[in-house]
Amino acid sequence: MSKIDIKSMTKDELSLALEEIKLPRFRTNQIFSWLHQKGVSSFDEMSNLSKQLRETLDDRFIIKSCVIETKRVSREDGTIKYLFKLSDGEYIESVLMKYKYGYSLCVSTQVGCRMGCKFCASTLGGVIRDLSASEILSQIHMAQNDENVRVSHVVLMGMGEPFDNFENVKRFLFLANCDEGLNLSMRNISLSTCGIVPKIYELMDVNLQLTLSVSLHAPNDKIRSELMPINKKYNVSELIKACRDYTKNTSRRISFEYSMISGVNDSDECAYELSQLLKGMLCHVNLIPVNNVRENNFVKSDDNRLKKFVSILEKNSINVTVRRTLGKDIEASCGQLRKKHISTQGGE
Numbered sequence: 001m002s003k004i005d006i007k008s009m010t011k012d013e014l015s016l017a018l019e020e021i022k023l024p025r026f027r028t029n030q031i032f033s034w035l036h037q038k039g040v041s042s043f044d045e046m047s048n049l050s051k052q053l054r055e056t057l058d059d060r061f062i063i064k065s066c067v068i069e070t071k072r073v074s075r076e077d078g079t080i081k082y083l084f085k086l087s088d089g090e091y092i093e094s095v096l097m098k099y100k101y102g103y104s105l106c107v108s109t110q111v112g113c114r115m116g117c118k119f120c121a122s123t124l125g126g127v128i129r130d131l132s133a134s135e136i137l138s139q140i141h142m143a144q145n146d147e148n149v150r151v152s153h154v155v156l157m158g159m160g161e162p163f164d165n166f167e168n169v170k171r172f173l174f175l176a177n178c179d180e181g182l183n184l185s186m187r188n189i190s191l192s193t194c195g196i197v198p199k200i201y202e203l204m205d206v207n208l209q210l211t212l213s214v215s216l217h218a219p220n221d222k223i224r225s226e227l228m229p230i231n232k233k234y235n236v237s238e239l240i241k242a243c244r245d246y247t248k249n250t251s252r253r254i255s256f257e258y259s260m261i262s263g264v265n266d267s268d269e270c271a272y273e274l275s276q277l278l279k280g281m282l283c284h285v286n287l288i289p290v291n292n293v294r295e296n297n298f299v300k301s302d303d304n305r306l307k308k309f310v311s312i313l314e315k316n317s318i319n320v321t322v323r324r325t326l327g328k329d330i331e332a333s334c335g336q337l338r339k340k341h342i343s344t345q346g347g348e
Helices: 011-020 026-036 051-060 133-147 162-177 197-206 221-227 236-250 268-278 303-315 336-344
Strands: 066-073 080-086 091-099 102-106 110-112 127-130 151-156 189-193 211-215 254-260 283-289 320-322
Touching: 011 026, 066 133, 080 133, 091 133, 102 133, 127 162, 133 151, 133 162, 151 162, 162 189, 162 197, 189 197, 197 211, 197 236, 211 236, 221 236, 236 254, 236 268, 254 303, 268 283, 268 303, 283 303, 303 320
Parallel strands: 102 151, 151 189, 189 211, 211 254, 254 283, 283 320
Antiparallel strands: 066 080, 080 091, 091 102, 110 127
């Protein structure tokens, strides 16, 4: 009999599972606390449980977790890049960033990614598998325990497309938000998507108070289809309609991610077109100087081009900021460290 993933269970599900092995209800609170507040990775760490009970739990359940394979700390700003090894030997990445408001962790939702965006290192080897809710949670627990800090903000913008693993991601969101667990406010969670339109509507129906970040990166189908294969299935018009519907029904502002690539999507014409595309929507544009990835020839826009692009958006009443670059000296953009590590091990 295969073991049950105990850390992916809600508290009610855990209570029912423990009833099956004749454990009293108060044990649910103890075990749930060990898993979700303390973030243990083995039953042996549950010190207020008897050895016999720990062995009983170990026979029936598994705690899916991760261990630190590589840790890189930026000398420039203290950003930490983790390469985590999962129980099956696969690797994922997370980035811990310190801001004035506290610590934010960018987590992965899949091993690799199937979306094929041309400017992203995560997708170069395709997707290997989805992460369970427990494996997404464990990235937070491991970072918190390693640095002895509390992560107050989470960004689902690491390796993988969250909407491509939506059931596990939804379970993660509810567990992370649980006040008897990590107790993360939904308003402090950002979920990123490259634009899987049906899932935007599904998220709209769930009506969570999180921030939806949409990777747009181009104002029209011609440029976006060249950068992002998903646009051939759900084009710009369909995507923007879904985004407008989402903001109207949830009253939540959408953040549009826009990687600035020199000579590709950073012209004045692109800025004007983007302004018209988003006119009147409850939204914010986050301009991102593109990361250098060895497998493509993209170069980030220079400062003057970036300033001009911002100026055009602002003159057309579009709320815009330029993302502060963190961890430049440690390859903090997701996918790079995993690919380098696998290459040195003789993989991919």
